[in-house]
Amino acid sequence: MSKPKFAMYWAASCGGCEIAVLNIHEKILDVDAAFEVVFWPVAMDAKYKDVEAMADGEITLCLFNGGMRNDENEHIAHLLRKKSKIMVAFGSCACEGCIPGLANFSSIKEIVDTAFTTITTDNPENIRPQSSFAMPEGNITIPTLNPVLKTLGQTVDVDYFMPGCPPESHQIEAVVGLVIEALNGKAELPPKGATIGAGTTTVCDDCPRKRNLKTIKEFGRIQLMKADPELCLLEQGIPCNGPATRNGCNARCPTAGAQCIGCYGPAEGVVDYGARLISAFASVIDSNKPEEIDKILDGLVDPAGQFYRFNLAGSLLRSSKYAQKG
Amino acid sequence: MTEEPKPFEPVIIGFTCNWCSYRAADMAGTARMKYAPNIRLIRLMCSGRLDPTFVFKAFAGGADAVLISGCHPGDCHYVEQNYKAMRRFHLLKRVLVQMGIEPGRLKLLWASAAEGAIFAAEINKFTEEVRALGPLNWAQPGEQVSTPIMEEVTA
Amino acid sequence: MSERIGVYICHCGTNIAGIVDVADVSKWAGEKLADKDVVVARDYKFMCSSLGQELIQKDIKEQKLTRVVVAACSPHLHEKTFRNACKGADLNPYLCELVSIREQDSWVHTDKAAATLKAKAIVSGGVARVMHHEALEPLRVPIHPATLVVGGGIAGIQAALEIADAGFHVYLVEREPSIGGHMAQFDKTFPTLDCSACILTPKMVDVGNHPNITLLTWSEVMKVDGFVGNFAVTIKKKPRYIKIEDCTGCGICWEKCPKKVVDNVFEAGMGNRKAVYVPFPQAVPKYPVIDDVNCTYYLKGTCKACEKFCPTNAIDFNQKPEEITVEVGNIILATGYDLFDARRIPQYGYGKLANVFTSLEFERLCNAAGPTGGNIVMRDGKTPPKTVGIVHCVGSRDKNYNGYCSAICCMQSLKFAHLVRERTGAEVYNFYIDIRTPSKGYEEFYQRLLEEGTRFVRGKVAEITSMARIPEEEGKLIIQVEDTLIGKQRRIPVDMVVLSAGMQARQDSKEVAKLFGISCSADNWYIERHPKLDPVATMTEGIYIAGCVQGPKDIPASVSQGAAAAARVLGKIQQKEISLEPVRASINQEQCSGCRICNNLCPFNAILFHEDTMVSEVNLALCQGCGTCVAGCPAGAISGTGFSNEQILSQIDGLLMLNLSRTAVPVES
Amino acid sequence: MKQYAYYPGCSLESLGKSYNDSALAVAKALDVELKEIEDWNCCGATAYFPVDELLAYTLTARNLAKAEKTGLDFVAPCSACYKNAYFTNSYLQKDADLADHINYALEADKLHVSGTAKVRHLIDVFINDVGLEEIKAKVTNPLSGLHIAPYYGCQILRPRKDHEDVENPTYFEALLAAIGAEPIDYASKARCCGGSLIITNRRAALDMVRILLLDAINHNADVIATTCPMCNVNLEVYQDQVNREFGTHYSIPVMYFTQLMGLAMGIIPGHLGVGKQQLGTGSMLAFAQNAKQETNQ
Secondary structure, three states, X not given: OOOXXXXXXXXXXXXXXXXXXXXXXXXXXXXXXXXXXXXXXXXXXXXXXHHHHOOOOOEEEXXXXXXXEEHXXXXXXXXXXXXXXXXXXXXXXXXXXXXXXXXXXXXXXXXXXXHHHOOOXXXXXXXXXXXXXXXXXXXXXXXXXXXXXXXXXXXXOOOEEEOOOOOOHHHHHHHHHHHHHHXXXXXXXXXXXXXXXXXXXXXXXXXXXXXXXXXXXXXXXXHHOOOOOOEOOHHHOOOOOHHHEEOOOOOHHHHHOOOOOOOOOEOOOOOOHHHHHHHHHHHOEOXXXXXXXXXXXXXXXXXXHHHHOOOOOOOHHHHOHHHHHO | OOOOOOOOOOOEEEEEEOOOHHHHHHHHHHOOOOOOOOEEEEEEOOHHHOOHHHHHHHHHXXXXXXXXXXXXXXOOOOOOHHHHHHHHHHHHHHHHHHOOOOHHHXXXXXXXXXXXXXXXXXXXXXXXXXXXXXXXXXOOOOOOOOHHHHHHHHO | OOOOEEEEEEOXXXXXXXXXXXXXXHHHHXXXXXXXXXEEEEEEOOOOOHHHHHHHHHHHHHOOOOEEEEEEOOHHHHHHHHHHHHHHOOOOHHHEXXXXXXXXXXXXXXXXXXXXXHHHHHHHHHHHHHOOOOOOOXXXXXXXXXXXXXXXXXXXXXXXXXXXXXXXXXXXXXXXXXXXXHHHHOXXXXXXXXXXXXXXXXXXXXXXXXXXXXXXXXXXXXXXXXXXXXXXXXXXXXXXXXXXXOOOOOOHHHHHOOOEEEEOOOXXXXXXXXXXXXXXXXXXXXXXEEXXXXXXXXXXXXXXXXXXXXOOOOEOOOOOOEEEXXXXXXXXXXXXXXXXXXXXXXXXXXXXXXXXXXXXXHHHHHOOOOOOOOOOOOOOOOOOOOEEEEEEEEOOOOOOOOOOOOOOHHHXXXXXXXXXXXXXXXXXXXXXXXXXXXXXXXXXXXXXXXXXXXXXXXXXXXXXXXXXOOHHHOOOXXXXXXXXXXXXXXXXXXXXXXXXXXXXXXXXXXXXXXXXXXXXXXXXXXXXXXXXXXXXXXXXXXXXXXXXXXXXXXXXXXXXXXXXHHHHHXXXXXXXXXXXXXXXXXXXXXXXXXXXOOOOOOOOOOEEEEOOOOEEEEOOOOOOOOOHHHHHOOOOOEEEOOOOHHHHHHHHHHHOOOOOOOOOOOOOO | OEEEEEOXXXXXXXXXXXXXXXXXXHHHHXXXXXXXXXXXXXXXXXXXXXXXXXXXXXXXXXXXXXXXXXXXXXXXXXXHHHHHHHHHHHHHHHOHXXXXXXXXXXXXXXXXXXXXXXXXXXXXXXHXXXXXXXXXXXXXXXXXXXXXXXXXXXXXXXOOOOOOOOOOOXXXXXXXXXXXXXXXXXXXXXXXXXXXXXXXXXXXHHHHHHHHHHHHHHOOOOEEEEXXXXXXXXXXXXXXXXXXXXOOOOOXXXXXXXXXXXXXXXXXXXXXXXXXXXXXXXXXXXXXXXHHHHHHO
């Protein structure tokens, strides 16, 4: 009998997700045992046309990571959606844009200029990539950039969302395990649209640090101060995103002494991740004088970066149909 | 947004608190003071209820500007909650600027229940300011990012 | 499940229909909002009329409506009306939303098209919002029948007696050794000139003997826990060093006590008392207090004269402060006022020039029980003045000090003028900005004074000096004033000056307000729930204010406020339980991660943190429903009934459904 | 060393020379450098403002502009100059239109004023920047037993500057106490001396002077200390006229606070312009000498 088919694809992403998958150690053998890997550009050779040739829904499980930076990404997203039973937005990039999504702070022009004219680039004739170029052999084309980076969910219908940059290996294990179980009819898959491989509360839930009433007189950058190892980082004025970030990572960063930067995205049911933090951080500022408040806020060097590092493309504001038009 | 219906009529979403600013709006009404029809008010119990999500939602939904209004500092019906609104306003504004939304599109207004006239006048003023800014420009996100912040970021 | 929504557009005569095309709005709502579960949309002349309400009720029954949106006047006018209408038709009142297209639209706009469009937007906002309304029930909280009254002045006394006489228990807390307050210090009361003590003392005695009143003098409130109906109040009883169960109040101890102390409280510095003392003869309770700051025994470790002579061995030098906790359902604050410190106006010379007196000093001077036995004399204690100047508005109606009018100074000054003329026949000058005699019998009193030949100079006194320029001024106090009626600068030499100092909020009023969770005005007076319609309630359920703590007022006004506050409390007690608006915040225990960000966002201390389970919880009875914590929770774990995120977010969508600026882009999604 | 843009003003070049001398001498002793604004002009005094307000502001503004260039605080010893400069400066900040008009005029002189310089009175600099402790430390012969009437005059206080206690200031007393003297407490310390009224309504002004002298003398003042050349002139030079007018026999020395400070700090009286006065400063000298001897013993 033929094994269920497995695909994994990277759009605009860094490849960390693939490594995270391989990082599940010997469990990867179960994957191999349970699935026939039909398409996984990082791990094996395969051609788009092979996928195109497949029947709709032929792929059982597709872990799709990366955001929609160019038309190729979108094309493959639509293709894999069509061919897959279970389409998982895998990792922060696919779920909410992640670091590549930060490009949405800038216009295409700014992005291209930065890439092709900064001092680190040796490009004396100031050459720009052309989407299509006439060669003797005929026209050759390269993908063209989208005006803004979109998430997978903003582009195609997604069955499950699996947050994390990258998703924790133990969570991947669990999810893959669950799917295998389900295929063998031993388990029930969660309802469509659910967030899988993560908790439902926030990082604070798993964070071992002591916490008291919060009043912030000053924000500081962790590299510039000596943080108390026992005490809640936010109370010490270190902007820790833990309070708003979905748990599932076992509070790795705060436990290790670094503030949470929010790669697991918003908690269950939250509309806009950044808004939660803006509101929470501002609420506990210990001042009622506008000037003083501004002084304290100066300690937050890059607020939007702080609150939307992973979430910009997926943020409420940037999901706006107007913003999407780019 | 190339051709706008002329003249450009901005849509402004206004958040008022139940006790002062909404009553100020009521008073403006009872006194038949006239102001621009561009604002559409939402009543909250307190400006402290103002969740930045609401502001993002309004902009995302096509509002050209957002007004946040509450009791004067010290007069909050809930003792001190309008101060929390003030703090959020200050941070929110910074984020919006980075998100490419001009600071002039978010306004904080303290109005007591007796200040119907001020409320009306401020709405007219705000409407004109926003009209001057034109429709929210989504074309080049990031272009209005104030340079100091960018420097900080890229530094 | 899909809802069945009814939309009702009110014409309000022409108030709305004159500007807004109501027919068009209801037609539009019926068609364009059909896919948003609107099943019926009507417009009607007067929705709030009984016919209008019946219209809604009929639809609720026949059309099986599950939600109602009324577009009419401000919710502050008719929200209750329409909620009750729904209730009448067995629809939960909280499933009805009233949106204002009058105050917010027709009354403030002139462009009919724009106003009509806005009305549509407002309606669609209401429809989108009402979808997410939940059926709510008012919160019911039991009321503890006992009441705490803070402050034993006339307002507090009145309140305590009203409640006690109605058969309910009262704890009356007073920080001085005796109740009585400022009124006990006065001689006569305007305008009737009846003796203050004569009318106050009986009431004080009643309080002292009342079976339903626990009198806690020489005590202060330290802590207030709980909420309306169930307050737990911690009170500190300062040590009297007197065993009151043994003390008979015979007075031998203060006769024998060798230590004289200037009495800055009751005698306003005009007289002395002993180190063991009762503030005044009619004091209630009758037990004395040992002032451990001045008592020789506490200073030197010897003396104990009082102990030696006490016939009942009631002296106990080892008493310690004692803290008790009482349970009450309601609290009345009647902590009164402080007198404006005339030293703050150096040019009036109080404190430098001997014969410049404050109003309170003068009260003691006139008082038969006072230091001079009621003889109006100068500081030397014997010479009666031949001319007296009375300065109004000292520290009041003056933007350098207090902008407000202290309300009592005019009448008080007139009273002084009368007493001076009656007892010394001296020439009296009143220096006033305006004479304000609004209450019953006050203007008549003013007329009487005019006839008595008191002189009135209209003008704000610039300076009071002893520096004579001409021989006639030698040895006198010269009052420099612009007489604005004759438009001349005048220098009027007098023997004695009385400064009618204004009233000020207690210097610790801010801390006390915090203690009880209520708010102060800019002048530190306590803020009433509504300046006209709810003058003795505060924003905090179960806490009432009476007397000068709410603002300057005279005795009659203080008494009526005391009685009013008592009536409000009795009303609550009679109900046995009260129902509170169900607009409250609640924390989803499953979703709370215990980050504690919300913990100090609540000024009513309604949010408590469970150390054991590491989650926060909202005390529904304490919660006032402002929603600040809902907006502040980073995990989105707090929700607010009546103003939930879903409700407001959908209302935003609804309001933006018709978008003026982007007609190019279709905004309906 | 603290530095200031020093604006002596016209009076200090003529009638108030001794004020100028003593101010500079004391400043030097206190390690304060008063750098005179070069090519300064009259501030318009009290007379010019009623005549042409805008021009008067412009006059003062020119001096402020020069001070701004130096980036130092603008310091005036004369209360009238101080008042004019203070208000011109604060109006400049508040009233853009006024600023434009003034700057339009100043362009001719290649100057620009923005109202950034801080305007101070000399006594404020000594008390708040140098500090009473520092002054105490410099006192070599305290004026012990000398009863001094601190005379603020009005223009240093009125109209109300945003930092002054108009009704009952006490810093002058504190300064006098610091140099060992005994300041007297009298009602008229902040009352007007008549100022330039002496020219327009002589008798009224003389009466005002009389009241001041009377009040000081009634409180057994040995000397009246002033902070303004105009006050000094009115109180001192016009004493005999007061006597003639009202048949009084006043003769009380009037000195600049800087002179008294100088004496206390053991600066040679000559360098303080002491003795240039008309009335009884001889006795003052004597006193200073005695004080010196006492302290030397």
